[in-house]
């Protein structure tokens with residue numbers, strides 16, 4: 001699928017995608033620089049989109065790690081499946097609210113998200129926050145990119161320790177919340 005198709009899909013579904021463009025390479029590199037991939041065996045991505053973060057995760061993760069990517073858009077999922085056919089990468093066309101159903105009792109070491117939480121209805125949002133918290137292992141990290149610093153105050157109900165970073169090298173400029 002070409003890039004212009006993916007951008008059209010992003011715009012056509014702005015109420016659920018919540019973005020006017022995909023994450024820049026610079027933002028992805030900065031986000032993933034806060035994740036320790038060494039020894040992380042179960043990794044979750046929330047909101048795969050065009051695969052810009054997925055690509056970065058796959059290039060960094062251990063060969064025997066498993067990546068579960070949640071994405072509600074069917075066209076995005078079809079594209080992700082084509083681009084990432086590896087056996088240890090599962091593209092799941094389901095909402096992040098249901099992440100626990102696919103973990104088969106395992107804990108996640110890393111959860112990396114670009115979900116547009118400000119557009120997700122409160123009930124679903126709280127479900128995702130709570131499942132993210134309960135799906136993470138003891139030493140796990142949840143890392144979120146977002147355009148509003150205010151999200152930190154919602155996350156604070158679920159995570160004791162939240163560090164923030166910021167980059168201008170994205171449109172729009174973005175925050176990174178690193179939560180534990």
Ligand SMILES: C[S@@+](CC[C@H](N)C(=O)[O-])C[C@H]1O[C@@H](n2cnc3c(N)ncnc32)[C@H](O)[C@@H]1O
Nearest residue numbers: 017019022023047048049070071072095096114
């Ligand atoms: C801001 S886009 C980010 C896309 C890409 N990861 C990037 O960084 O450019 C957010 C993505 O989350 C997806 N999404 C929105 N709500 C979701 C949900 N509840 N569960 C899974 N994916 C969701 C959208 O379809 C969209 O592809």
